Amino acid sequence: MSRVYNFSAGPACLPEEVLREAAEEMLDYRGCGMSVMEMSHRSSVFQNIIDEAEADIRKLMAIPDNYKVLFLQGGASQQFAAVPMNLMKNGVADYIVTGQWAKKAAKEAEKYGTVHVLASSEDKTFSYIPDCSDLDVDDNADYVYICENNTIYGTKFHTLPNTKGKELVADVSSCFLSEPVDVSKYGVIYGGVQKNVGPAGVVIAIIREDLIRDDLPKDVPTMLKWKTQADAGSLYNTPPCYGIYICGKVFKWIERQGGLAGMKEKNEKKAALLYDYLDESRLFHNPVEKGSRSMMNVTFVTGDEALDKEFVKEAAAAGFVNLKGHRSVGGMRASIYNAMPYEGVEKLVAFMKEFEAKH
Numbered sequence: 001m002s003r004v005y006n007f008s009a010g011p012a013c014l015p016e017e018v019l020r021e022a023a024e025e026m027l028d029y030r031g032c033g034m035s036v037m038e039m040s041h042r043s044s045v046f047q048n049i050i051d052e053a054e055a056d057i058r059k060l061m062a063i064p065d066n067y068k069v070l071f072l073q074g075g076a077s078q079q080f081a082a083v084p085m086n087l088m089k090n091g092v093a094d095y096i097v098t099g100q101w102a103k104k105a106a107k108e109a110e111k112y113g114t115v116h117v118l119a120s121s122e123d124k125t126f127s128y129i130p131d132c133s134d135l136d137v138d139d140n141a142d143y144v145y146i147c148e149n150n151t152i153y154g155t156k157f158h159t160l161p162n163t164k165g166k167e168l169v170a171d172v173s174s175c176f177l178s179e180p181v182d183v184s185k186y187g188v189i190y191g192g193v194q195k196n197v198g199p200a201g202v203v204i205a206i207i208r209e210d211l212i213r214d215d216l217p218k219d220v221p222t223m224l225k226w227k228t229q230a231d232a233g234s235l236y237n238t239p240p241c242y243g244i245y246i247c248g249k250v251f252k253w254i255e256r257q258g259g260l261a262g263m264k265e266k267n268e269k270k271a272a273l274l275y276d277y278l279d280e281s282r283l284f285h286n287p288v289e290k291g292s293r294s295m296m297n298v299t300f301v302t303g304d305e306a307l308d309k310e311f312v313k314e315a316a317a318a319g320f321v322n323l324k325g326h327r328s329v330g331g332m333r334a335s336i337y338n339a340m341p342y343e344g345v346e347k348l349v350a351f352m353k354e355f356e357a358k359h
């Protein structure tokens, strides 16, 4: 067996410890005689798995008691519709557009009401986070929406926007559980887990209870009402059982890394190693404004498309895979999520130095 260093933006690498534990429990989960994939979601064994997962993420993120934690399906993209469906009362929402994911979310919300784009960084190919300290927030806005870490461009909000009292909704898909977070600053935090938390198929939504309403328009599908899932403890229908089980294992793994504070320290070290090299390199260059850099997704280019291609190819042959940038921006991207070991980044930088010396 030989494992590669997988820099994929998502689905992405998972902690090896978690994969080994799952492998050990594959045929017989703790004496049940079956795998978690094969058991009823109504069984007490599975109920324990989901209860423990919820308790563990609550502890990790210090989620206040007046927030619900939902384990959903449909990807982050389905929440692009669920957010306006559940939150629009006045039919107005404000979006900050810092990349394709925020743009898609805004476009989806337009189906349900009036959308204002409060700020955008599209003028410079989303290479920075705009100043959001004094935005023209609409008096009627039901919420202000951000994509907190922009997976494709490698940018991150380091200061949350001043929403002037409106609810903040954040898509945290690619920075979930990467550092401590003050949940009370948000109305809704949600993310697909396949970037930093678990296998594809699960979306975790953390929603303040008073935003979980029953008085929605009649045509809102039952499955898209947060109330349906909240009342049923995420078990209204069959949930993504195996994915939730793996997320639970990842929560425990993060706890062993020192919780979110420990995770942040490790992530900062990895990111600094790569950015410091990019800043001194004469071949590679990070196109993001310094104050907006993401700790999770690090983008870089040589300025020569053919050379970028050559780099991605040679890197893959050396065991550093999925370094190709998103198809919409080109270049390279190293996603260095929680599960990427320091050693992986160290070896990547050594490989990049060798490549630089040759070209």
Ligand SMILES: *Cc1c(COP(=O)(O)O)cnc(C)c1O
Pocket: 010, 074, 075, 076, 077, 078, 101, 147, 149, 150, 151, 171, 172, 173, 174, 192, 195
């Ligand atoms: C990957 C990603 C999405 C889309 O996730 P799906 O689960 O595929 O719908 C949305 N937002 C962000 C920030 C992402 O990185």
